[in-house]
Amino acid sequence: MKFPSAWRGVAVDVGFITLGSACFGVAVSLFSAPNDIAPGGVTGLATLAHFLWDAPIGVLTAAANVPLILVAWRRFGRDFAARSLLGILISSLVMDVLARVVPPFSGDRLLAAVFGGVLTGLGLGLILSRGATTGGAEIVARLLERRWPHIPIGKLILLLDGAVIALSAAVYRELESPLYAIILVYVSSLLTDRLVYGGRRGKMVLIVSRRHAAITARILTDLHRGVTLLGGVGGFTGAPQQVILCAVRRTELFALKRLVVQEDAQAFVLLLTADEVLGSGFVSLGDTR
Secondary structure: OOOOHHHHHHHHHHHHHHHHHHHHHHHHHHHHHHHOOOOOHHHHHHHHHHHHHOOOHHHHHHHHHHHHHHHHHHHHOHHHHHHHHHHHHHHHHHHHHHHHHOOOOOOOHHHHHHHHHHHHHHHHHHHHOOOOOOOOHHHHHHHHHHHOOOOOHHHHHHHHHHHHHHHHHHHHOOOHHHHHHHHHHHHHHHHHHHHHHOOOOEEEEEEEOOOHHHHHHHHHHHHOOOOEEEEEEOOOOOOEEEEEEEEEOHHHHHHHHHHHHHHOOOOEEEEEEEOOOEOOOOEOHHHHO
């Protein structure tokens, strides 16, 4: 029995989100939490609460994310909220189950920070690449970005994580814990960027397709991104050709590539790193003065 391509796509998305969430849960349950490392975000706060009151990290993380998911559902749409909810539930379940059945890593704390960062980065990379998040700091940062659009979302997440890491010094009553947390976050961010982002600010996309009109309409309606059509000429055929030029955020790459494939699997797509994207939908040009 052959399943429709839409269902196959959903199955792949669920598989990536499940695997990424499991990696994230393993990182917290076996490496960061047992070694008094709170890497920031809602999970970091849950880790600190676990240290103080022995409450289950997964349950606390899921409970704290419930209001954020409801807000995300209203502000960012059902698909984003549903994908993120799946990731939160799976990672929270893995955290609490592993904490009961698998002995945690109790060796060198530096190794715990490094390998915790690797697993966290791998998990976040898989989750973000399928249009989901782990909730917490990223949802809050997206909401704050609407209030202060001139501040990049990456810096907002860093500020939120930094506040939790600073708090961990007071909770654990030592300076080593926040230092190890910084190492974990740094390693995680490097791997996440390598897996998902490519560029720091955005991507410039050039698309050559016979179905340029349909692809243009999908980009405008599905991604709400502006499109410029460039006039070109085929080098081999000499026939006139329309080239689609579009700038997107790093988290929109997966959705863009998916809709292009759905409209024309034979399209030619060129992705270029854009170190800084200014204009409507990104950082206002006036805010750079």
